Amino acid sequence: MLFRNATLADGRRRDVRVSGETVAAVGEDLGVREDERTVDATGKRLLPGMIDAHVHFREPGDSHKEDWTTGSASAAAGGVTTVVDQPNTSPPTVDGAAFDEKAALAADSLVDFGLNGGVTADWDPDSLLDRDIFALGEVFLADSTGNMGIEEPLFLDALAEADARDVTVTVHAEDAGLFNVSAQERDDADAWSAYRTARAEAAAVGRACEVAAERDTTIHVAHTSTPRGIDIAADAGMTCEVTPHHMYLSRNDLRELGTHGRMNPPLRREKRRQRVYDRVVDGTVDMVATDHAPHTADEKDAEIWDAPSGVPGVETALPLLLADARTGDLTYERVRDLTAANPADVFDLPNKGRVAEGMDADLVLVDPGKTHPIRADRLHTKCDWTPFEGREAVFPELTLVRGSVVYERDAGDRPGGESETFGDAVGRNVRTAAGGRDERGSEGGRLSRGDETESIADLAAEVVEEPPDEER
Numbered sequence: 001m002l003f004r005n006a007t008l009a010d011g012r013r014r015d016v017r018v019s020g021e022t023v024a025a026v027g028e029d030l031g032v033r034e035d036e037r038t039v040d041a042t043g044k045r046l047l048p049g050m051i052d053a054h055v056h057f058r059e060p061g062d063s064h065k066e067d068w069t070t071g072s073a074s075a076a077a078g079g080v081t082t083v084v085d086q087p088n089t090s091p092p093t094v095d096g097a098a099f100d101e102k103a104a105l106a107a108d109s110l111v112d113f114g115l116n117g118g119v120t121a122d123w124d125p126d127s128l129l130d131r132d133i134f135a136l137g138e139v140f141l142a143d144s145t146g147n148m149g150i151e152e153p154l155f156l157d158a159l160a161e162a163d164a165r166d167v168t169v170t171v172h173a174e175d176a177g178l179f180n181v182s183a184q185e186r187d188d189a190d191a192w193s194a195y196r197t198a199r200a201e202a203a204a205v206g207r208a209c210e211v212a213a214e215r216d217t218t219i220h221v222a223h224t225s226t227p228r229g230i231d232i233a234a235d236a237g238m239t240c241e242v243t244p245h246h247m248y249l250s251r252n253d254l255r256e257l258g259t260h261g262r263m264n265p266p267l268r269r270e271k272r273r274q275r276v277y278d279r280v281v282d283g284t285v286d287m288v289a290t291d292h293a294p295h296t297a298d299e300k301d302a303e304i305w306d307a308p309s310g311v312p313g314v315e316t317a318l319p320l321l322l323a324d325a326r327t328g329d330l331t332y333e334r335v336r337d338l339t340a341a342n343p344a345d346v347f348d349l350p351n352k353g354r355v356a357e358g359m360d361a362d363l364v365l366v367d368p369g370k371t372h373p374i375r376a377d378r379l380h381t382k383c384d385w386t387p388f389e390g391r392e393a394v395f396p397e398l399t400l401v402r403g404s405v406v407y408e409r410d411a412g413d414r415p416g417g418e419s420e421t422f423g424d425a426v427g428r429n430v431r432t433a434a435g436g437r438d439e440r441g442s443e444g445g446r447l448s449r450g451d452e453t454e455s456i457a458d459l460a461a462e463v464v465e466e467p468p469d470e471e472r
């Protein structure tokens, strides 16, 4: 397959040839071969597929919310070519048998995948870490969907087990001891945000980074939602991700979203949202990951204290970022780094994340000139709703996973329209494909940052003093 005259993330115009599973050549005029499909990419952007390091595809146990077929179709249509599934399924992915059960289900995936291993009192590190897990996590330092919250001693055990086998640990950082219990007297949707305070996140991020640094290891902080949490992780030399809902939605949106806008960590004040967005723009944030957490609309239509936490997002993340690249709020290079190059570096996927010769042909073709409003009924997640209804976004026309077309839409049609087609379930475990954990480099691909870990204890202490409503 040959993409002719495509514009890459850095603005270069190039022909890109795909041969088998990889990018065979990137050049100025590669010449057309008779036996290959040619795509005229003039005026279009050809980007590396998104690596979404945080999704919940709900199998086994909750396939009425999502399954690997619908979740991965949603990913493919949104330009996501690798997903990382989290362990809070039923049963939870905390031992070798549970991992094997999930791995068999993931064979339905249209896109490449990683499967994380979880930590609970019942986990079995020996059998779990013997499998090709992607990372250990998200380790729940407070309860979220699945009630997998653990206490610090178990977290320390998990850090040691993972470090001994060179597995990265990812953390859901909230400190339930700092939740604002007085908010429980309220019954409006905003009460959830008042309850799970910004301070509870910052303190938990600080503490998790501190204990990791003391043990001379690193962690990746999942779904940071506050500027303070991001700064603490970055200053500690750790990595972090931000979700599209924390980039684009704030407590102001809860009037309209109601209980559908409940998630962990919750939506923050508008001022904090802006500062989170600034940190995505300036590169303090390492990656965008969706925390795609589907629940049905029926389930979400409950009292605020009864509704499940989580929103879908895997299909709309890259399209929303590309809409911002169109207006200039983000550069295409930043979008590439946030969605592909950085997750590939942080999680050690050397064949993914860039459009270059020899890399996996995980590619997304978009026409930056064409925006479409996000409509729930045109998305492919089983949960059938979106918190981003009506927002303009730039959807892919073509998505390739290791050279196979997994999603294609006629350039003239709208997303979710008649001319849309999906490919076969070609997805593979990215750890197994790389030859398993033992054969990967021992250094991992963590982004290097200054060694400023001494100040973490101070930062964490400072956070505990901080008044809850201060805008930091």
Ligand SMILES: NC(=O)N[C@@H](CC(=O)O)C(=O)O
Pocket: 056, 088, 138, 144, 145, 172, 262, 263, 264, 265, 291, 293, 294, 309, 310, 311
């Ligand atoms: N984010 C959420 O609110 N929910 C997630 C769990 C999680 O990531 O904490 C889910 O699995 O539903």
Ligand SMILES: [Zn+2]
Pocket: 138, 144, 172, 222, 223, 264, 265
């Ligand atoms: Zn979480």
Ligand SMILES: [Zn+2]
Pocket: 054, 055, 056, 086, 138, 291, 293
């Ligand atoms: Zn999650």
